[in-house]
Amino acid sequence: MSSPVVIGALAVALVALGFGLYWFQPWKLWTNATVSESVPRTVAVTPTTGPTDGPTAPAEPAAPRTVATGTLISHEHSTSGTVRVLELDDGSRVLRLEGLETSDGPDLKVWLSDAPVREGKAGWHVFDDGAYVSLGDLKGNKGDQNYRLPDGIDLNTYRSVSIWCDRFDVSFGAAALKEA
Numbered sequence: 528m529s530s531p532v533v534i535g536a537l538a539v540a541l542v543a544l545g546f547g548l549y550w551f552q553p554w555k556l557w558t559n560a561t562v563s564e565s566v567p568r569t570v571a572v573t574p575t576t577g578p579t580d581g582p583t584a585p586a587e588p589a590a591p592r593t594v595a596t597g598t599l600i601s602h603e604h605s606t607s608g609t610v611r612v613l614e615l616d617d618g619s620r621v622l623r624l625e626g627l628e629t630s631d632g633p634d635l636k637v638w639l640s641d642a643p644v645r646e647g648k649a650g651w652h653v654f655d656d657g658a659y660v661s662l663g664d665l666k667g668n669k670g671d672q673n674y675r676l677p678d679g680i681d682l683n684t685y686r687s688v689s690i691w692c693d694r695f696d697v698s699f700g701a702a703a704l705k706e707a
Contacts, residue, residue: 559668560666560668560669561667562666562667562669562671562672563671564666564670564672566590566623566673567591567613567623568588568589568590569588569589569616569619591613591616591621592614593611593613593614594614594707595611595612595704595707596704596705597609597610597611597687597688597702597703597704598610599624599629599688599702600644600646600700600701600702601699601700602650602689602697602698602699603651604629604699605628605629605630606627606628606629606630606690606699606701607627607700608625608626608628608629609624610622610623610624610704611623611625611707612676612682619676619678620680621673621675621676622674622675623671623673624674625671626670626671627667627668627669627671627672627690628668628669629668629669629700630668631668632694632699633692633694634693635665635692635693636661636662636664636665636690636691636692636693637661637665637688637689637690637691638659638689638691639660639662639676639685639687640654640685640686640689641657641658641659641684641685641686641687642657642659642687642689643686643687644702644703650689650697650699651696651697652696653689653698654689654698654701655691655696659685659689660677662676665690682704682706686703687702687703688701688702688704
């Protein structure tokens, strides 16, 4: 049991086990992170009556305008929920995931992509083949969450959204965006 070969084999096995746990993160099969962000609103400023150099009073928050929608379908993992692209009254846009339900996983991102959404488990190496824009890490695998879109993003080019696992190059689920 104390021979160098046995000790070396145990050391290699422990390193392989540690690497496997880090790479696959199997505990995420049983974990959930729920996010409950509200619909973003901007405050419109309306001028007050009286002197022109006086302060302005904030108006009621303006409701955003929906410019595109989509329904998430499952790819490698069971995924459901809806996607909306909202335009705020200041001209900025936000991608909103609503009622998201998917698996937790390592290195999950939210991507806008020019790739078409394919039904079934066709999520392997699909959305990274063309143009895509990462909106950042997935905040949670359940709930409602908002992701600011970079200025100048052309929604005629980026017509799909993917919950993307960057570690394994696979889509957990995706939605095709349609004009609202």
